[in-house]
Amino acid sequence: MVANVRGSLVTKERGGKVYWYAAEKIGTSVKFWYIGPDSAETRTRVDRMNELRERAAERKLERARLARLLRAEGMTPVDRGTGGLLLAMAKVGTFRLGGTLIGTNAFRLMEGELGATLPLGSVANTGDIDIAQFERLSVALQDAVEPSLAQTFSALKFDPVQGLDRDSVWRWRQSGKTGMMIEFLTPSFDAAEGIRDLPALGVKARALHHLNYLISDPIHVVALYRDGILVQIPRPEKFAIHKLIVADRRRDGPQSLKAEKDRQQAAFLIETMSEDRPSDIWDAYEDALARGPKWRERIARTLERMPVTRDILMACEAG
Secondary structure, eight states, X not given: OGGGOOSEEEEEEETTEEEEEEEEEETTEEEEEEEEESSHHHHHHHHTHHHHHHTHHHHHHHHHHXXXXXXXXXXXXXXXXXXXXXXXXXXXXXXXXXXXXXSHHHHTTOHHHHTSOOOGGGOOOOSEEEXXXXXXXXXXXXXXXXXXXXXXXHHTTEEEOOOSSTTOOOEEEEOSSSOOEEEEEEEOOSSSOOEEEETTTTEEEEEETTHHHHHSSOEEEEEOSTTOEEEEEOOHHHXXXXXXXXXXXOTXXXXXXXHHHHHHHHHHHHHHHHHHOHHHHHHHHHHHHTTOHHHHHHHHHHHHTOHHHHHHHHHGGGO
């Protein structure tokens, strides 16, 4: 992602934290492009920025070669509609600015991270793409996607889905046969869940409880479409535990088909990670339990429906 950022590299302090930017002079003004928070990972990426730019053509060929290898090894590609949308969003900076792909489309991209083939029944395309971002990060960045996501969606024939408040659009639906829906979400730190602004992405988002746990400390993965798209998704261990919570709080009830898919995805991730990364899944589980009684109650109610998965998870405590 950082290889596509233009300008000289600078740091800025926002709210007591340091962030890296690329500063580009456009006319008489300076445009700041956000790169990432000051960390060892970001500094490593910044150190390689000039080298990557110089080798842009070479990298494109290498990326295409790696994409062919991944396909040959059986890694699941994204469908054309999803891939086209992710590519368009990546080009304008959605993932560079902290947008995190969540939901089933994120689950489908965990094969490379896990080194395992996902079960077909739990990865059926829902037709939805969910993007989450922290509201506070979005405000602090003082950078934004360009062109706007609204323009990008319009070009891809997505229409805004009006809610009760006409000024609170946080979903878009694609016209035609696919009917693909894209939704924007953000963590809620208040008692109420409402609609919030995400200025870095230029959209509004529905605020949800428990989402802060899911999207903190995300990872980068490749979506297999054309030459590959670098996107951001949650860590698989957090995704698994979060699915235990979501399955219990589904509006249509824990017996719904969506809740069943939540449990299937959680079960697969917990079983897979218990074999070679048991401490990761156990730490994520303990982290969630420590966040309060409601968290513990939701997780416990879901695990009551999943006795085999519960036993596998409990066995991870020993590491």
